[in-house]
Amino acid sequence: MIHRALKKIVLAIVFAAFIVPLPRVSAEATCAMLTFSDNTRFYKIGGAGMLSDLVLEKLVASGKLSFKETKPLTGDSVMQLYDEDGKMYKIINQCRATGNYNPVFEGRQFDTAYARSVDLAVEGDIVEPELVQQIGRESGVKYLIQGTIDNYGTGKGADGLGTASMVATMLTGIPIFGLSSDESILGVSCTMRVIEAETGKVVWLKKMYEQASVTSVDIGKLSVGTDEMNSKMYYDAMDKVAEKLSATFLEDLQMHKLPIDMGV
């Protein structure tokens, strides 16, 4: 009995291996993904990690790119890349001790060719070249995919059912009362970049917004569903924005708007 069950499992695995596309993780991988950063005050929720996981999963599943790792990079170098304010603060305190403030005002932080921070780097900006080169070397790739959660927003949708019942009342003359709906919306705004590891230059950038909602319907005193924010709604919004980011990225890759040696 057990033997037969095991046989079934092995057969199922072999079958799955043929039909499920495996991620392309090769020695000739051209890119790696960094764990995204979260530029909002909700950074402790861990949304950045979730979003980078989702985007990477979708890009790997597309089979169009060869990734070095199937997990976003989270090493010390990546964390250093995100702590530009901490680094600058150290430089400021060193300058205060020496009385020489040139490293603060004449350094990269005030050079317009360089991005003030990776979070806000735009296309053409150079991001911490030494650190980016180091990450590139460590991961053995030419390009780094990086993203930032720029904002979360919440809001209320329109009372669609209430409006519909009012219109119906006006058109038919039959009074329809007590119908209403409440919609709660959660929006996520984020940016994704491709950084050339050799130079630290941002060669591609896209900004995206997506939202998810929940609706409750009120019929008289009876209420169906909920308009309370919940974790599923949060996940849905993140999944949608990850889908949009990866789709746009792949589309631009096909259209050769990205470096040709990235893939396709």
Place this chain on the structure above:
Amino acid sequence: MKRVALLTILLTIFMGLQLASAGNLDKYREMLNNRSCIIKYEFIYQDERQNYTDDMDLQVMKLNEKYSANMKKNFPGVIVLKGDASYIEMGEYGRHYCEITKNGYVYPYQRFESEEGSKYFGNVLGGGFFGGGQNRVEGHPINALSMLRYGQYYGNDEITEMMRVIRPETEALRPGKIYWLAGSATLTNGINCEDYQWAGANGDVDLIRYYFDNGNLVKIASVHYVKLADGRVKGKHYVVKINEFSNVPDESYLNLPDKLKDVTKYGEGKAK
């Protein structure tokens, strides 16, 4: 106790000497003191980190998707001081926020630059929504209490901070942060710099560098770093290019533009 007192006295003398040696800013301090000057500047690199805050309107977030990054644009500005009168202007996206203060009244209005020329919108009810505020402005009495508390305001917080380091608001009830001269340098291109700093007890630190070309103020740069409760540090950077800073104010700035009609009800109603 005596040691502490002695140290305090020595520190005060030292800081006094430091401030006294800040010769390059003296003539500009004199201009601001005399309230006779014109300053034309440009915010050439506004702080990038000043993101749109969260909990924002979803529609605004959707619109922001169109922009490549959350950055504010550079903008030009004008400050004119002439006795009790002043003119403050800041421009953004073709819209210039202007404010004339004279004879005890403040006249706020906006100027739009387009191919058809300048359009003016004052603060009259309607605010331009149905053309109500177009070409009409109503003065309101100056906020004397605010002047007494904080001193002269120069347009936005950062410009005001930069000007208040040049001329500290020592007579104001709340003079704000007190900066001291922290260092000076000569760059390889011959530009002289003076660095001023302020440091808070919790580790917050502000630095402002003034750049002089042959003794003339040409640029101001600043950094402001705050220590957050969770131990992280957040910073802001600003750069202002000074195009003109002279003691000859252009008085034409102190008159309302010809197209803009003053509809203030002097001596009655709101402006009484």
